[in-house]
Amino acid sequence: MGLVGNDDEKARVATIFDVARLAGVSHQTVSRVLNDLPNVRPATRQRVEQAIAQLRYAPSQAARSLVTRRSRTIGLTTTGGPDYGPSSTALGFNEAARDARYAVSMASMLESDPASLRQAVELLLRQNVEAIVLIAAHRGALDAVRGIELGVPLVAVESSRRDGFHRVSIDxxxxxxxxxxxxxxxxxxxxxxxxxxxxxxxxxxxxxxxxxxxxxxxxxxxxxxxxxxxxxxxxxxxxxxxxxxxxxxxxxxxxxxxxxxxxxxxxxxxxxxxxxxxxxxxxxxxxxxxxxxxxxxxxxxxxxxxxxxxxxxxxxDFPALGRTIMTTLLEVLSDADSVGVVRSVPQLIVRESTAPPSA
The missing domain is CATH 3.40.50.2300 (Response regulator)
Known part of the structure; x- marks a missing residue:
């Protein structure tokens, strides 16, 4: 039986993570197949090769080297101004990364046009980061970064309900x-x-x-x-x-x-x-x-x-959101295929600015 992908995946350039999702394996397993490494079961290798062929995936050097990459550095990209929410989230993430003994390399930008975002991501990739976290203030940020062959996992802080990537958000x-x-x-x-x-x-x-x-x-x-x-x-x-x-x-x-x-x-x-x-x-x-x-x-x-x-x-709770990003990222890096969307709900705080309408 052949593997079936959705039209959205075929409409853009496939990445190693698209192959992993279609084959039902981790991105590290795909990298092992690309590098013809042992310890991959024949049936698994066949599924990965089928997914590569079906998606017409052309692996980059970054994707081939993914399986051995251990820099203990995470790339953090933020878009938009220094607003309270994104800034507090980034601070919480940095603290959680430090507790996990990871360094964080940051690239921030006011706008999230594809050219600027590509430049920022490529800068982080040149620093041999193990993964990239995107705190997206604008709608176009995720679309722009998904068009880049990252070769490393992406965890996005983004509250829309689009599928196809690891996502952490407050609802x-x-x-x-x-x-x-x-x-x-x-x-x-x-x-x-x-x-x-x-x-x-x-x-x-x-x-x-x-x-x-x-x-x-x-x-x-x-x-x-x-x-x-x-x-x-x-x-x-x-x-x-x-x-x-x-x-x-x-x-x-x-x-x-x-x-x-x-x-x-x-x-x-x-x-x-x-x-x-x-x-x-x-x-x-x-x-x-x-x-x-x-x-x-x-x-x-x-x-x-x-x-x-x-x-x-x-x-x-933005600091908690930052910690959740790091927890999710550690699960992704540890080869947990089930990680997808992590969403929390904000808390209503009732104070004196609301009351029943006057007659």
Whole structure:
């Protein structure tokens, strides 16, 4: 019986990990077959050779040398700015790697265009890393790195649900649903959303969770306003909400009424910094949180409990995520074929920024 691969694998250049998945073996076993080494059962060797032929895999020198590579160095690539979540995750990973007696070589970049990402990854590969960790802030980062013949395992910190690689993440989708359920449980039926950047995987997952949760409760999800994670964008978008420029209703003459009670009673900001800006915008117009409008954020940054009022939010344990990355990576390096997706759920932290809507 021949091996069957999916169309996505055939549509791009195959890697050693594609061969391993199709043959049902580890990438180290594929490397042993490529190097014609002993200790590979004939049936296993045949499956690997079939997968190589079916995927038209052309091995690189890096893939051939994978089986003997032991540098005790991990490559860490991050994309995007120095935001709280990715920075805290990277710090947690570095500490866990040090505890496991691994060195970490880092390559960071603001943008994740294919050329820049390829250059960063190639720099790490020249340092003989045993594996690469990608903390992806942008949607295109994984697509770009999957097109590179790495020759080493890749563990991605990325919250979308695409298959085909080892992935560790906090479930942004489920976190957004929990927040909406909290607000609906208080009695809110008009919940505005201020989303993060359109190219952010986490932001898109939070939008998806917000929409689906509202739909399940039979509520309308109007088009979210899009910010950039900063308090300034939350302040600007909060002003638009209050002025009726996003979710507001119109008067008979077609103008926006600007009366907050007609448009929303709660705001779900995509992160805590944007929530801070929203609270400022509401306060500027004389609206009280949570008496007039409830506000929730996402992340639980250290400052969130000291907002005025203290912020209801979803706590993401970024240091724990960093440690989970290293645990997963050690399993991958130890030839554990079953490692695939590791996902945790953030924790709802209820503070004084949410309350039942006023009459």
């Amino acid at each position: 942004q989708y489920q976190g957004a649903r929990i927040l909406v359920d909290h607000l609906v449980g208080l009695g809110h039926t008009r919940i505005a959303h201020l989303a993060g950047p359109a190219d952010s995987v986490d932001a898109l997952e939070r939008v998806r969770g917000w929409r689906d949760a509202l739909s399940e409760h039979g509520l309308v999800a109007r088009e979210p306003l899009v910010g950039d994670w900063t308090p300034a964008s939350g302040f600007r978008l909060g002003r638009q909400l209050v002025a009726g420029l996003g979710d507001g209703d119109d008067d008979d003459d077609g103008r926006s009424s600007g009366r907050v009670g007609e448009s929303f009673t709660a705001v779900f900001a995509a992160n805590d910094q944007m929530a801070l800006g929203v609270i400022h915008a509401l306060s500027e117009r004389g609206l009280r949180v949570p008496d007039d409008v409830s506000v929730v954020g996402f992340d639980d940054i250290p400052e969130a409990e000291h907002f005025a009022p203290p912020l209801t939010t979803m706590r993401q």
